[in-house]
Amino acid sequence: MLMLKSHFKTNNRGHLVIGGIDAVELADKFGTPLYVVDEQRVREKYRNFHKAFSDRWSNVLVCYALKANSNLAVVRVLQSEGAGADVSSENELRIAIDAGIPGENIVFNGNHKTQREMELAITNGVLINVDNFQELEAVDKIASQLGKRARIGFRVNPDVKTPTHPYIATGLRESKFGFDVASGQALKAYQLAAKMKNVEVVGIHAHIGSQLLDIAPFEEEAEKLMALVAEIKERLNISILFVDFGGGIGVPYKPEDRELQPWMVGERVVKVVKRFVGEKDLSEPMLIFEPGRYLVADAGVLLARVGYVKERPNGPIWISVDAGMNALIRPALYGAYHHIELANKVNQKNDVSINVAGPLCESGDFLGKERKLPKAEQGDLAVIFDVGAYGLAMSSQHTAQPRPAMVLVNSGEAEVIRRRETFEDLTRLDRIPGWLK
């Protein structure tokens, strides 16, 4: 049975329609493989997320996690909705600034910030979430060299178990991120920072993991962060003005996955915050959230042309399409499921079991196995769903494949927001050394 989320339609030609445009026409016009992002869906998701928290708390900042999809136009859409940004590299920071997001609405995260990155962040008044003691010293020193005070918070590790892929579970005590809370390291960081001249310690931050579809870990995170905020106030008399809960709300990738609505998280998390503020007499902090996947994942699809169909006696049917792990690495890297349909046959019965391969020379290069699809033929158009987050952003040029183009669609209009790479793009940076000429 065809499973489509509410922002997709089908037309009377039996084709998938995204952002008011026939997917087959998009593929014919812009070529394949092609990422397509639905602008209205991104806006809808942002508004839904923001409302989930701002209905319950007056001071909320939603900082879009650029790592999910740092395309300038996508960031611009979110900027126009009022989003701030969560960045984790110099170039993400520059993209956020270029898209028009003011420095004071940007948070800078990561466990390995370079001097240059910190200079840029401090100069732009960005809130830096410091990850370790050496970084704290570095920030203080760089700010002093710049003659500025750096706005900082600390990334803390609240030791929260999250039922997700181990590579994207980040809140466990043994993970590489942040200051340990249980041993008192986190408190010590605040104590040290309070004595430093060139930092203004205003925030606290955690990010417990990604693709979470349960409320409980967020509630536990809120309890642990707010308990620490209260302890920091009581023991060090420091008021935490920004409590940043990170990202992590997941999306249903499989038809049977349940959905975690942000309001459900909002209800629980804000309840915890209110309780601590009331009972411990804390000043009301700004609550920051850093959603990436939730905002953009299901707004994006990948269109890929079926090149070959291979049938073997007693074997699985393989079709190969022109996008593989180079264009979308999540299936190969995490064993992630992405729903697949044939965009030109959405009215036909999905009654054939098919493996969908990419064009690369690795057995790990597949997009899905044992998928129920209509009988596939050369020239069909496969559509891979929920790829707006961590799709093109994590793509590569493996086997010298140019990265796909990306198109933004909105109510019947489509424009390229990232052009397809060319042979010249692929080889532009290579040099033949003098002795081989």
Ligand SMILES: Cc1ncc(COP(=O)(O)O)c(C=O)c1O
């Ligand atoms: C610090 C931080 N914030 C936010 C995010 C975004 O997470 P998600 O896309 O799951 O919302 C990540 C993802 O890795 C992260 O590391």
